[in-house]
Amino acid sequence: MAALLLLLFSVGALFSSSNAQEAYNTLPETYRKGVDLALEKIHSHAGIQHHFLFFRSVAKSDIESGFDVSYIYHHFYLKATKCQKGTVDSTTCQFRNDRPLIDCALCYKTFGGEIEEEPKPYVHCSHKPALTEEMKAERREHCSRMGYSNGAPTLLASMGTE
Structure with missing residues (x-):
């Protein structure tokens, strides 16, 4: 009986950890690159002790201005996992429910699917309660x-309110 419970718990843990990456994997590539940029910034802070993963999107917007140029806005949450900061393989990391979410918003320009250095990508992340x-x-x-070309609509024009 104990072995059966252990097996069920292990399978449940496997599914919950795969769900942690499932939301990230469903994002379009240009949005994943932005999430990676935010995660890099979060994990570079000395005060962060746990590994964070993408949790869910709140709002997404993109404007294609032609010539393979897009302006991306992404508002999303990151969530702490039970893995320590610096974990390379996060496929086994499970979300923690005892830490606040990190609320991130970023906007950046892409050319050919790659994030451009100019204008500098804007990344702002903060613990949700703060x-x-x-x-x-x-x-x-x-x-x-x-910076957009003359006559182009603003990135947030199609978003409405949060």
């Missing part, structure tokens, strides 16, 4: 100011 309305407004303003 995120203020002023921070949200600054995010929207920054992404709206991002």
Whole structure:
């Protein structure tokens, strides 16, 4: 009986860990590159002790301005896992439910599917409880100011409210 329970627990853990990557894997490649950029920034902080993974998207927007150029806006959550920071293979990492989500918003320009260095990609991540309305407004303003060609609509024009 104990062996059966252990087997069921192991299978459940396997499914929950595969679900952790499933949301990330369903993102289009250009959005995954942005998530990777945010994760790189988060994991570079000395105060972060756990490995974080993409949890879910809140809002996505992209404008294709032609000539294989796109402007991407992505608002999403990262969630802590039970793995330690620096984990290389995160396929076995399970989400923790005792840590706050990290709320991230980023906007960047891509050319040929690659993130451009100019204008510099904007990445803003904060623990969800610490995120203020002023921070949200600054995010929207920054992404709206991002350099677009004359006459192009703003990136956030198609998003509406959160």
